[in-house]
Amino acid sequence: MNDQPPTVRGGRDRAVPDATVARLPVYLRALHRMADEGHATASSEELAAVAGVNSAKLRKDLSHLGSYGTRGVGYDVAMLVDQISTTLGLTRCWSVALVGIGNLGHALAGYAGFASRGFRIAALLDRDPDRVGQLVNGIPVSHIDDLPAIAAEHGISIGVIATPAAAAQEVCDRLVAAGVTSILNFAPHVLSVPAGVDVRKVDLSIELQILSFHEHRKASIGTPSLTRLPGGRGDRRPGQDAQRRTTGTDEKAANA
Amino acid sequence: MNDQPPTVRGGRDRAVPDATVARLPVYLRALHRMADEGHATASSEELAAVAGVNSAKLRKDLSHLGSYGTRGVGYDVAMLVDQISTTLGLTRCWSVALVGIGNLGHALAGYAGFASRGFRIAALLDRDPDRVGQLVNGIPVSHIDDLPAIAAEHGISIGVIATPAAAAQEVCDRLVAAGVTSILNFAPHVLSVPAGVDVRKVDLSIELQILSFHEHRKASIGTPSLTRLPGGRGDRRPGQDAQRRTTGTDEKAANA
DNA sequence: CGATGTGAACCTATTCACAGCG
């Protein structure tokens, strides 16, 4: 316990801001890559470069998990991997139900990234009787009506929706009724869920439209002789790496 | 070479914040839905409900595009659709190149959401000679080496990367060399691009890990008798719709 | 000495609350 004033969140002051949480998986991937390349230790500068962020942000992010660096040296790669994995809850394996075995569902079912870190597709579900019973990537497709039993049996708490938009809300409701409290939604539809359920969305069409905006911007401004940097989107601060290549994407719009 | 203290962006003060841009496609979808349902006009409250945001945010977002509402009435649906479409640059059709025709590439090539609003897959590309020449969803697969010619021919400015992580950076470099200035990256790899090129990423594995964090949180806190709301993620403000269902996802982590 | 960890400054985004218009 602690007294009061600012930011009383979960247990103590654990907090970990959402923006930081969204970057931890990126750091984790960067760390694995550095480990593969033989680094036992990594400075915030090196790690930040691989992760595509600046070093100050990385240090501040890591500081939310505790103090796992050594001044004058950097971070122990293996230890940081452990710490981030623990924070993200990746020390256990999560069972996932994937609903909607169409075009996209097939691709997702075959996606290697699933198994790679602590996620297991425990069930594939569809409403189409013709698809039920099929084997997709070695996993049999079950009927959506069997969701409650399957969810209970496997202790499924994460659901992935890959159905058409029209079916998404109903599927979502069924997932929630079956005890799922985290949903990843690929359907182009805004889901409505009770409090306590987290939803994240992945939406190709939205991403394209955002890119369209920026393309449109670039095109319509023409190449303004030299109002700003010759190519930048305009908001680069004159700070450090204003030139050369921008690495990665800065995070922002996805979900929460 | 310009003075001016605060926030001088593109032309004048056009700005349109990134967070707003990321939501415009959502509003657009909501508007289309309301139009389909016969609404000629919509209040900020109604629209916001369909789009899964609160009305104040929606009004402020729309105010960045100008004043298109009527006080006491609401917004004219058709007019708003036009205005948002124009802002997003959707009044023209963008040609897109999709690179990497594997599992995911197939699914993306078949995705209806592409054609739906101003995007046309002008080319499918792969490095595997066995795939070249195949027809996928009616479009022939070309070899990646032909990218420069194809990009020039179709005026392609948007590229989608659906290759394995190992190939992503090279493909990215080739796209940029061919004149592509906006990239949507599905590969689990942080891309490095020159200034002036926009990158957005879609990453299943990162999304799952973020959900894992929240699941972990919920599980480890148990059900705290009544420290907070019985189910919420903890950061619900005591404001308006704190109970009932949270609609949609709040935006945050995706890209920029 | 070199790199972490962090207070402070800054900037962006969200929410409130209400003036003002149709």
Add this chain to the structure above:
DNA sequence: CGCTGTGAATAGGTTCACATCG
């Protein structure tokens, strides 16, 4: 009178710059 549009207040995130420590 109802709803938009917006200034002001608040919250959240990023960057700077440096004290601090191994």
